[in-house]
Amino acid sequence: MSPTPLILKSFLKKFKKSKKSNFEIDFKKIDINLISINAIKTIDILEENGFEAYLVGGAVRDLLFGIKPKDFDVVTNATPDQIHHLFRRSRMIGRRFKLVHVIYGREIIEVSTYRSLQKEIAQPDRFIVIDDNHYGTIEDDAMRRDFTINAMFYSPTHQKLVDFHDGLNDLNRGIIRIIGNPEKRYQEDPIRILRAFRVCAKLNMSLNDTSREPIKKIVPLLHNIPHSRLFDEVIKFFLTGHALDSYRIMQNENIYTQFFLASLIDSKETNLFIENGLKNTDFRINNDKSCNPSFLFSFLLWHQVYPLWNQYKHELKHSIAALNQAIDEIIEKQIKLFPIHKRFTITMKEIWRLQPRFENQSPKKKYRLLLHPRFRAAYDFMLLRCESNQLDTKIGEWWTTFIDADNHEKSLMVKKLTLK
Numbered sequence: 476m477s478p479t480p481l482i483l484k485s486f487l488k489k490f491k492k493s494k495k496s497n498f499e500i501d502f503k504k505i506d507i508n509l510i511s512i513n514a515i516k517t518i519d520i521l522e523e524n525g526f527e528a529y530l531v532g533g534a535v536r537d538l539l540f541g542i543k544p545k546d547f548d549v550v551t552n553a554t555p556d557q558i559h560h561l562f563r564r565s566r567m568i569g570r571r572f573k574l575v576h577v578i579y580g581r582e583i584i585e586v587s588t589y590r591s592l593q594k595e596i597a598q599p600d601r602f603i604v605i606d607d608n609h610y611g612t613i614e615d616d617a618m619r620r621d622f623t624i625n626a627m628f629y630s631p632t633h634q635k636l637v638d639f640h641d642g643l644n645d646l647n648r649g650i651i652r653i654i655g656n657p658e659k660r661y662q663e664d665p666i667r668i669l670r671a672f673r674v675c676a677k678l679n680m681s682l683n684d685t686s687r688e689p690i691k692k693i694v695p696l697l698h699n700i701p702h703s704r705l706f707d708e709v710i711k712f713f714l715t716g717h718a719l720d721s722y723r724i725m726q727n728e729n730i731y732t733q734f735f736l737a738s739l740i741d742s743k744e745t746n747l748f749i750e751n752g753l754k755n756t757d758f759r760i761n762n763d764k765s766c767n768p769s770f771l772f773s774f775l776l777w778h779q780v781y782p783l784w785n786q787y788k789h790e791l792k793h794s795i796a797a798l799n800q801a802i803d804e805i806i807e808k809q810i811k812l813f814p815i816h817k818r819f820t821i822t823m824k825e826i827w828r829l830q831p832r833f834e835n836q837s838p839k840k841k842y843r844l845l846l847h848p849r850f851r852a853a854y855d856f857m858l859l860r861c862e863s864n865q866l867d868t869k870i871g872e873w874w875t876t877f878i879d880a881d882n883h884e885k886s887l888m889v890k891k892l893t894l895k
């Protein structure tokens with residue numbers, strides 16, 4: 476895929492002619508249909524009341540790419556109180572820096588006031604206090620954002636793009652460039668490392684050299700971030716429709732193993748297994764189907780569990796006990812590296828523990844397995860194993876037919892098994 480969307484290519488030719496001031500560009504090429512009507516309404520109301528208002532951040536970036544943004548952020552020179560006052564269905568959020576959520580049924584438009592860059596304030600006792608609680612100008616607001624492509628403002632009313640950091644040019648060249656001093660900006664908030672790689676995966680772009688250079692040094696700081704924030708960011712790599720590209724980038728950039736135990740067997744089959752799992756995940760997300768993180772974690776970590784299971788099978792001479800021991804050991808190790816919440820590990824364990832049951836020939840147990848609450852996930856997981864030649868494909872085919880069969884056909888199928 477070329478990183479240069481067509482609308483940009485044609486636009487850039489006319490760029491010089493239509494450039495109004497240094498940072499404002501007439502921009503009629505954004506497909507208005509991709510913009511949420513509620514975001515437009517929000518901007519209209521702010522403007523009708525004498526305020527400036529723009530779409531900002533990832534929404535503008537995605538619109539320039541011709542992609543429908545998943546959420547819309549609006550910035551304005553109105554204060555949170557003023558914003559809240561204008562929208563009956565809105566709520567103020569945030570403790571230090573207040574912003575407003577304007578609620579339209581299930582859609583929320585986040586509206587924030589232009590904000591200035593964090594400042595480090597030295598205290599008399601030599602402590603540094605980070606002060607990120609100041610309103611600012613639109614230019615300040617651009618400055619505090621992470622990457623040039625995420626720091627553009629778009630006015631649907633005036634069809635105007637405001638671009639202080641040459642984001643449009645970077646977007647056109649497929650480059651992610653951090654704003655300001657890279658090392659300082661990653662230190663300020665190391666999550667930006669993950670955000671950078673995630674945008675690379677999502678839009679098939681690459682980091683420029685200066686933005687890449689300090690990353691190795693800063694990566695260990697990632698673990699100082701509150702776990703829930705880090706967890707949400709890691710999950711976004713995999714559950715936003717570009718899991719396979721994210722996985723490849725995380726591997727290439729040596730950040731995957733910061734979060735997940737690496738597979739113990741590095742083989743074609745392992746890669747096929749994980750890649751198929753990721754492709755399925757992308758397919759589901761891109762077709763608006765739900766994806767449970769437990770399923771994702773269970774296939775990412777399976778090639779830790781599986782070889783250990785085989786090893787313990789020999790040692791313990793009991794397959795189920797061996798599997799349980801392998802599972803417990805791996806979960807414990809994984810949790811030390813990067814905790815996964817119990818509500819996910821419970822399901823992961825179930826998916827793994829059900830695997831041997833697909834091979835059990837007892838008719839009664841076949842029916843019982845079908846009724847298990849985790850049957851569907853375990854079945855999908857078993858199919859992945861078949862697809863990567865870890866399990867006889869006939870087992871997968873048998874179960875696929877069995878699921879769809881009516882009662883009579885089902886009983887014939889299990890009878891056939893007992894005759895074998």
Ligand code: ATP
Pocket residue numbers: 531532533534545546548619620621622625626664666667670
């Ligand atoms: P997407 O929503 O597609 O995941 P996004 O860039 O819109 O990507 P959001 O989390 O919605 O991500 O953030 C909206 C905008 O807020 C960003 O585009 C960026 O301008 C700014 N932003 C978000 N997180 C940070 C951060 N850690 N540091 C600086 N700016 C940030």
Ligand code: MG
Pocket residue numbers: 532533534545546547
């Ligand atoms: Mg966004």
